[in-house]
Amino acid sequence: MTCTAEDLVRALRAVAAAVADHRAELTELDRVIGDADHGENLRRGFLAVVTKVDSADLDTPTAVLKAVGTTLISTVGGASGPLYGTAFLRAANAVTEKSEVDGPAAAEALRAALGGVVARGRAEIGDKTMVDALSPAVDAAVAAAEAGGDVAAVLAAAAEAADRGAESTTPLVARKGRASYLGERSAGHLDPGARSTALILRALASSAGAR
Amino acid sequence: MTVGLVLVSHSAKLAEGLAELAAQMAPDVPVLPVGGAPDGGLGTDYDAVGAAVDRADRGDGVVLLYDLGSARMTAELVVEGLNDPRRAHVVEAPFVEGAVAAAVAAQGGADLDGVVAAAATAAGEAGGVAGGVAGGPEAEFAAGAAAVTTAPTTEAGTPEAGGDERGPGLSAEVVLRNEVGLHARPAALLARSVADLDAEVVVEYAGAAVDARSVLALMGLNARGGDTVTVRAWGRQADQALRRVQELAERRFDE
CATH class of the missing domain: 3.30.1340.10 (HPr-like)
Structure with missing residues (x-):
């Protein structure tokens, strides 16, 4: 099974719905160690994404992903705009000239997205950021693709690893982002960016798996 | 002509206040404040920053300064998206000191590299002014900066x-x-x-x-x-x- 532009648009609607459903949770996580806007920022961003991909005539996965990236950059406002925006733009670049994304291409897109997030945010594993969810997700996705997994299998593996990666941020002391100003006091709380990364990957995986 | 400045803040008031301060010392320099998210709340607005860079550019380039992390990311994205990314630079500097130093350098006729350098070195001078901050690498940094200011540089x-x-x-x-x-x-x-x-x-x-x-x-x-x-x-x-x-x-x- 592969993923066309149309499948991707459907998956993005699922992401927007998941983000809206978890808005309060994300904002609460961000209230404790950040600036309490993560849930609302992402909700607004993915709402704009759905409007954008519904209104524009986007017939390739790369075109859809690029539209997502630019829309998030323009609408989110907080750090997650440039970070997720860069992630989707890099993913778009990784799947150019493909009309359908298969398992290996999905893993490659995730790997490119991680590269973008690391470059933009200058964060490493263990800094208590979305990298802590995305990085193990990429490893799992690559392994699943190498084992012959299709898009659904690759995304399911990524989502699973991202969940665990997000949970691993709880004991960490933040070294990047707004939470880093709290120093030791940031320990004991789940990182909202890692949580939203896991949420987005889970929604993408569920959408792919439902087909 | 002069290098222009764009001040990117999470807060419109902060950006405007700093632009006012910087412009006082540099009446001929375009100093454009951009603050707040697209919805008007705290945050940064990519499209507004892009528009400000266009307006600040009088042909000699633009220097962007930012307050906190996501403002840096937004500023960098804007510069990367320009037709000619060389016409603008995002400078890592203390927001207030960097903006004032950059504005004065631009007013004095410095080119893009000169204004970037003026903003970037503002950190050291601020450390010298403060006379050292207690504890950790910051104290070391301030002490180093003070040493530099007592020895004139070429x-x-x-x-x-x-x-x-x-x-x-x-x-x-x-x-x-x-x-x-x-x-x-x-x-x-x-x-x-x-x-x-x-x-x-x-x-x-x-x-x-x-x-x-x-x-x-x-x-x-x-x-x-x-x-x-x-x-x-x-x-x-x-x-x-x-x-x-x-x-x-x-x-x-x-x-």
């Missing part, structure tokens, strides 16, 4: 000890006849008065010697009204530099 940025191969240069004792001494506005006037000269100019006071083109370093001398400073200059227009500073002091810095 244009190439190489620290040189007093009595070096440049010779003693020309010097003049200047009495600060204005009330506030080398405070912000007079310091900016002094820096501007020598900015376009082919001369290296240093102001010495209380054992410290600082670059006369750096407003923040001048302010850091803490020279008050009634104090006497020594102005020292090297280079082809050294005598003119001394004359201009003397004239400025005699006019009481137009107070």
Whole structure:
């Protein structure tokens, strides 16, 4: 099974719905160690994404992903705009000239997205950021693709690893982002960016798996 | 023409206030504040930053300064998205000190690289002014910065000890006849008065010697009204530099 532009648009609607459903949770996580806007920022961003991909005539996965990236950059406002925006733009670049994304291409897109997030945010594993969810997700996705997994299998593996990666941020002391100003006091709380990364990957995986 | 500045903040009020402060010392420099998220709340607005860069660019390029992490990311994305990314630079510098230093450098006719350098070195001068911060690497940094300001630097940025191969240069004792001494506005006037000269100019006071083109370093001398400073200059227009500073002091810095 592969993923066309149309499948991707459907998956993005699922992401927007998941983000809206978890808005309060994300904002609460961000209230404790950040600036309490993560849930609302992402909700607004993915709402704009759905409007954008519904209104524009986007017939390739790369075109859809690029539209997502630019829309998030323009609408989110907080750090997650440039970070997720860069992630989707890099993913778009990784799947150019493909009309359908298969398992290996999905893993490659995730790997490119991680590269973008690391470059933009200058964060490493263990800094208590979305990298802590995305990085193990990429490893799992690559392994699943190498084992012959299709898009659904690759995304399911990524989502699973991202969940665990997000949970691993709880004991960490933040070294990047707004939470880093709290120093030791940031320990004991789940990182909202890692949580939203896991949420987005889970929604993408569920959408792919439902087909 | 002059290099333009774009100040990217999470807060519209913060950006506007800083633009007001920077523009006071640089009346001819386009200083554009951009603050707040697309919905008007706290945050950064990619499209607004892009529009501000376009408006600030008078052909000599634009320097962007930012307050916190996501403002940096947004500024970097805007620069990467330009047709010619070389026409704009995002500078890592303290927001307030960097903006003031950049504005004064641009007012003095510095090119894009010169304004970037002025903003980027503002961190060290601010450390020197504060006289050192207690604890950790910051104290080390401030101490290092203070050491730099006591040894005048050449244009190439190489620290040189007093009595070096440049010779003693020309010097003049200047009495600060204005009330506030080398405070912000007079310091900016002094820096501007020598900015376009082919001369290296240093102001010495209380054992410290600082670059006369750096407003923040001048302010850091803490020279008050009634104090006497020594102005020292090297280079082809050294005598003119001394004359201009003397004239400025005699006019009481137009107070």
